[in-house]
Amino acid sequence: MSRSLYKGPYVEERLLKKIAGKKPTETGVIKTWYRRSQISPEMVGFIFGVYNGRQHVEVLVSEEMVGHRLGEFSPTKKFIRHGGKMQKELELKAKESEMAAAKSAKEAVAAPAPKK
Numbered sequence: 001m002s003r004s005l006y007k008g009p010y011v012e013e014r015l016l017k018k019i020a021g022k023k024p025t026e027t028g029v030i031k032t033w034y035r036r037s038q039i040s041p042e043m044v045g046f047i048f049g050v051y052n053g054r055q056h057v058e059v060l061v062s063e064e065m066v067g068h069r070l071g072e073f074s075p076t077k078k079f080i081r082h083g084g085k086m087q088k089e090l091e092l093k094a095k096e097s098e099m100a101a102a103k104s105a106k107e108a109v110a111a112p113a114p115k116k
Contacts, residue, residue, distance in 0.1 A: 009067070012037040019046055031056050035071030050074035 012034040019030065024045030031049040044063055049056030050070045057074040065073065081087065 009038045009040070010036065011040045016040070016042065019043060029056070029058055032070065035069065035074065037070050039065045039068055039070060041066055052076045 012032075015030075015032060015034055015037055019027070019042060024047075027046065029047050029049045031051070033051045035050060039061055041063075043061045044066065046061055048059045048061065048070060050059050050073065051057075052074045053076050059070065059073045083090075
């Protein structure tokens with residue numbers, strides 16, 4: 001048995017106090033800075049504002065999230081993208097082909113059907 005199973009899950013007591021006796025529908029966003037706290041079954045349905053270092057990211061807790069940590073659903077870094085000039089060229093070609101396909105579809109719809 002691993003040590004974490006022996007110790008048990010870490011759930012911040014202050015978070016449990018905030019949701020104790022309340023219904024998910026009547027409470028608004030619960031702001032928190034406890035990114036390390038694990039999600040327990042009592043938290044399902046609540047909306048938490050998890051702090052990412054700059055702002056509070058709203059996280060709606062569902063059953064699939066139980067056992068994970070709150071910080072996993074509030075990314076702290078913004079991913080821009082990989083690549084440089086070559087990546088831009090590929091994106092431009094994809095956008096042009098998409099525009100051409102949309103234009104041809106629009107012309108096909110706008111053209112009147114031949115009468116018999």
